[in-house]
Amino acid sequence: MLRPYGIRYDMTPTYFDPPRLTADRPLLTAWGLRKTYGRVTAVSGVDLEVYPGETLGIVGESGSGKSTVLRMLNLEEPANAGDYRLNLAAYAGENLLGLDRYRRRELRVTQIGIVYQQPHMGLRMRVSSGGNVAERLIMAGERSFATLRTAARDSLAESEFPLDRLDDPPRLLSGGMQQRVQLAKAIAMRPALLLLDEPTTGLDVSIQALVLDTLLRLRRERRIATVVVSHDLGVIRTLADRVLVMRGGQVVEHGLADQVLDDPQHPYTQQLVHAKL
Amino acid sequence: MRPCPHTHMHILNVHEFSKTFTIHAINREVPAFTNVSFHLQPGELLVARGANGVGKSSLLRCLYRTYLPSAGHAIYQAQQGTVDLAxxxxxxxxxxRRNEIGYVSQFLRPRPRVSAIELVMEPLLLAGVPADDARMRAGDWLSRLGLKAAIWPAYPSTFSGGEQQKINLARALIAPRRLLLLDEPNAALDPGARAALRERLSVLKSEGVAMIGVFHHIEDVRDLVDSEVKIANSQ
Incomplete structure (x- = not known):
């Protein structure tokens, strides 16, 4: 398999070999994702793969299209073109971009978790934190109050949320705690795919470090495939195994996270990396 | 051109390997190393020699793929098959990187709010070792390198360079590896820790771990070295 963007800036093709040692198949495969708003092209021809247990980072400045890609993967933003598959029995061989409303909702509730930069996008700010997490389970059909309470507690505990604050609504919580509630809600159904949109942007540095640690532990303990979007290269270096660099709606470079950050190939990536160091 | 025919003996076969950095902002090509060839057997320690700045570290980083090699091949015999690291x-x-190839860098990259012992445990946890077992083995490593138990739960960002280097060594050497890339592992160590490192490398060698090293104190490991490769660039 030759990646269409596996091309160096000097146009010497650097075709990487297909995987030979990795037995896994990618959980997520997306090809040719495209999104336009009127005459503006936000995302054009983006391809990506994520393996089980792997974290893919997407970096780029505001307006690069990275968050739009994430919202397309969450099926909350319809794509104009593209092919998006998850290697799950119930959706085998299906382009998820063509799902009807009912199945799209089912897929999002059961298999995709998302954490937004802005907590109010993912949470009801006036409902208790436990209730926010339980809501996810109710949407998936769970009705027993005892099960809901236990499952919500377990999920919040896994996200390292202090359980004595279970009944507090997110609006009374700090930014770091709000992100933990979002994370608990995201992982409550044990999804195959976790999407993180600037999950620690805006948090104090020390709080950010604690949230990143929680994410690393979760990744180690469950083999969730994760896509994290951030403009913060430190976050990407900490979380991501591989990185895509986006600019103007396109992927300009991809590689192992340390390679992209320590030996960037594309002029734009070099500029981005050196501006941060 | 194909690599050396006796590949079956070798865990690694490096052939006309080169790295040149292209720095677009100043429109310059900066060669790191040019046309490096060597091969390595299990249990062999190969030392990269050359003047300062000829890209000895860059060679190790290209094999680990932190840097993208510009030309050549590095044929590696993995447990599940053969791959070209380039x-x-x-x-x-x-x-x-998770299972077979380890990189011992000169500098620790501490993470905020991650304790010394947790940093050392992490490769074992990633390999699926239970936490209690991992903690015990990490403690064993740290004490052998002379790091007092009192500071294991502390955050290494405040530690001295030598202490950070010990944590880094323990972290890099704790999980079993088939190929180790040693980038001046003994540069900032006190004599006790250098002796402990030498002892550990000797054991790993006898266990069949292949190693490529760049050493600041070559005298520490001189009797462990099997071969060397001269690194040069075309600049």
Whole structure:
């Protein structure tokens, strides 16, 4: 398999070999994702793969299209073109971009978790934190109050949320705690795919470090495939195994996270990396 | 051109390997190393020699794929098959880093709010070792390198360079590896820790771990060295 963007800036093709040692198949495969708003092209021809247990980072400045890609993967933003598959029995061989409303909702509730930069996008700010997490389970059909309470507690505990604050609504919580509630809600159904949109942007540095640690532990303990979007290269270096660099709606470079950050190939990536160091 | 025919003996066969950095902002090509060839057997320690700044570290980083090699091949015999480290799929490199190839860098990259012992445990946890077992083995490593138990739960960002280097060594050497890339592992160490490191490398060698090293104190390991490769660039 030759990646269409596996091309160096000097146009010497650097075709990487297909995987030979990795037995896994990618959980997520997306090809040719495209999104336009009127005459503006936000995302054009983006391809990506994520393996089980792997974290893919997407970096780029505001307006690069990275968050739009994430919202397309969450099926909350319809794509104009593209092919998006998850290697799950119930959706085998299906382009998820063509799902009807009912199945799209089912897929999002059961298999995709998302954490937004802005907590109010993912949470009801006036409902208790436990209730926010339980809501996810109710949407998936769970009705027993005892099960809901236990499952919500377990999920919040896994996200390292202090359980004595279970009944507090997110609006009374700090930014770091709000992100933990979002994370608990995201992982409550044990999804195959976790999407993180600037999950620690805006948090104090020390709080950010604690949230990143929680994410690393979760990744180690469950083999969730994760896509994290951030403009913060430190976050990407900490979380991501591989990185895509986006600019103007396109992927300009991809590689192992340390390679992209320590030996960037594309002029734009070099500029981005050196501006941060 | 194909690599050396006796590949079956070798865990690694490096052929006309080169790295040149292209710095677009100043429109310059900066060669790191040019046309390096060597091969390595299990249990062999190979030392990269050359003047300062000829890219000895860059060679190790290209083999680990932190740097993208510019030309040549590095044929590696993995447990599940043969790959060219110069162009293997990213997921395969990530797999090899988890299971087979270790890199001992000169500097620790501490993470905020992660304690010394947790940093050392992490490679074992990633390999699926239970936490209690991992903690015990990490403690064993740290004490052998002379790091007092009192500071294991502390955050290494405040530690001295030597202490950070010990944590880094323990972290890099704790999980079993088939190929180790040693980038001045003894540069900032006190004599006790240097002796402990030498002892550990000797054991790893006898266990069949292949190693490529750049050493600041070559005298520490002189009797462990099997071969050397001269690194030069065309600048």
């Amino acid at each position: 162009r293997a799929a990213e997921v395969d490199i990530a797999l090899l």
